[in-house]
Amino acid sequence: MARKDDITGRKALNGYRSSKSNNKTKHKFELNLQKRRFYIPEEDRWVTLKVSAKTLRTINKKGISEVLKKARKKGTLLKEV
Template identity: 60%
Template structure:
């Protein structure tokens, strides 16, 4: 499975490790993904999603229903 946030599509970004001698080698900055179960009372069902911690904070602020509605408007099927 790809290391991507299922709601926002956020994935890893690339950069460099830079040594003391200023040598550069490529590296990946991974997304902090968490597997989380959410209950949607309007649909009377549980949904398991792999979301980033930043998305979890957004869900806590807006609510799971609002975030899912926004994702569905953007074409993400859940």
């Protein structure tokens, strides 16, 4: 399965590492993905999602129901929940 955030759809970025002598080497900046289970009280069930640490902080702040509702409205939800 792709290394993407299930809620926001974010994925790895490409870039360069720069040495002290300013030599550039290609590098992939991966997301800090975490596999977590969330309880959705409206649907009375648990779901397992791969979310980035940034998305996890947003869920802790706003709640899983609100975040899922906004993701569905925006159309970024990768895994149907």
